[in-house]
Amino acid sequence: MIELEGLTKRYGDKTAVDNLTFSVRPGIVTGFLGPNGAGKSTTMRMMLGLDNPTAGTVRIDGRQYARLKDPLTFIGALLDAKAMHGGRSAYNHLLCLAQSNGIPKSRVSEVLDTVGLTAVAKKKSKGFSLGMGQRLGIAGALLGDPQILMFDEPVNGLDPEGIHWIRNLMKSLAAAGRTVFVSSHLMSEMALTADHLVVIGQGRLLADTSMADFIRENSRSFVRLRSPQRERLLDVLHENGVTVVEAGNGTLEVDGGSPEQLGELAASHQLVLHELSPQQASLEEAFMQLTAGSVEYHAHSGGTAPQPPSQQPQQQGWGASWNRDKNQGKGA
Incomplete structure (x- = not known):
């Protein structure tokens, strides 16, 4: 486990990392996200004792990195594949690391085989491609x-095969x-x-949550409906207090409702549906929404720069009641 408590790093008047407190738990892959200049690299360097914090602490399995004997046997890291x-x-690169850490x-041969570099084990790393350097860095970790x-x-x-490999490895x-x-x-x-x-x-903590909760809390989700009986479907939805957005091309969007309940409502009125599909924003859209006010570097390529989608207003009617029921259930 990695534990950060009040971690802060200042460079003169600039605060690169501002009072970060969170834990990285075993048994799951924890993603670390932030815009350019957010302080991610500085945070990771402080975790490994490469930078000293201005304030706060980092513990690796309960100890500071500097107090770990043979640290590569406790924590392995890839921060810069060119290092x-x-x-x-x-x-020989890996052999030096092994000898300095009692490994x-x-x-050495085992990890070279794991990352697929056995065939080039005797070649100098300066001739490696970027992807081969990444594999060697992962072997070191x-x-x-x-x-x-x-x-x-x-x-x-990494090429597509390499990306698939590192994803499954993690x-x-x-x-x-x-x-x-x-x-x-x-x-x-x-x-x-x-x-x-x-x-x-x-430099400040914006979210510490599951992937599913992050997307749900920072983006819009809705159910898309299409029917050859569109006008009748609209009437039925309105009669039942469902808030509907007409999205064009005959498509209707319902915020806050479940596909199951909407499907049952349509069936009870003998309405034919050609589409009944839940829609969820991507991680990228949710990330853009959350970090819109924290982006330090903006690029503009003429005209008006695209803005992240605004938070959707609270929907009224049946969809809102479903949300209330769901939230009350969480607290039960």
């Missing part, structure tokens, strides 16, 4: 067979009870990998 001696072979020599793994942008330079590590903490700007990949999210903006 290696280019004149050393892949094998058996046999482990796995070398001490640690219970805690940290990865910063682990899919950089999931399998978490399934084995290890702590996996991963930072990435690729929202589509994070959505497929992470179970839990920690989101920061301008």
Whole structure:
């Protein structure tokens, strides 16, 4: 487990990390998100003792990183795939790490095989592609067979097969009870990998929640309906207090309702439905919504820059009552 308490880092007048408190638990993949300049890299460097905090503490399984003997056997990390001696072979790079941390020599060949670099083990790393460098960095993180793994942008330079491999690797590590903490700007990949999210903006904690709750709380969800009996369906929905948005092309959108109840309502009035589908925003849309006020660097390519969608107003009628019932059930 990784525990942060009041972690703060200032550079002169600039506060890069502002009183962060959260825990990274074992058994799940925890994603670490934030806009550029949010303080993610600084936070991860402080976790590994590479930067000293201005205030607060970081504990790795209850201890500070500096107090860990043979730290690679406790926590493995990939922060910069280029942080290696280019004149050393892949094998010798890992061998140096192993010898400095009391790790058996046999482990070097094992992790090279795990990451698919056995065939180039004797080649100098300066000739490696970006993807091969990433694999070697991941091998270094796995070398001490640690219970805690940290990865910063682990899919950089990887081909589709490599991306699929690292995704499954992180999931399998978490399934084995290890702590996996991963930072990435690729929202589509994070959505497929992470179970839990920690989101920061301008150095401050914005969210510490499950993936499902994060998307639900920071985006709009609705049910899409299409019917050849559109006008009759509209009448039935209005008669039952359901708030409907007409989205064009004959499509109706209902906020806050469940597909099951809407389907049963249509069936009870012998209405034919050509579509009845729940719609949920993507992780990227939810992330843009939450961090809209925390983006430090804005790019404009002419005209008006696109703005993130605003929070939807509270819907009235039947959909609102469903939401109230659901929320009351959570507190029961």
